[in-house]
Amino acid sequence: MKAACQLLGISPRRLSNYLKNNESSFANEQASTIKGYKIIKIDSVKRNGKALEVTNICTNKVTKYSSVSSASEAIGISLASIYTYLRRKRISPYKNTYLFK
Secondary structure (H helix, E strand, C coil), rough: HHHHHHHHHCCHHHHHHHHHCCCCCHCCCEEECCCCCCEECCCCCCCCCCCCEEECCCCCCEEECCCCCCCHHCCCCCCCHHHHHHHCCCCECCCCCEEEE
């Protein structure tokens, strides 16, 4: 979104409003333009998350996740708990089971 705004020379708010107001035209595959560019909304964009390595010390299994949120979902720990663990730079295992890097 940021790169699109810079390319078009418009504010993020303007682009966001444009996308919201023209949502029905995306479903109909009609060409929408802004400053002469065709605007196409992409629903699934991979976000740049921080990769996380989780080690289960009970099984010695190391798993790499593409983001903290995906690790949170996979192991059933709240996102806030993992962020707090990382922010406080803990070295002891979380709940005596998981190490995060």
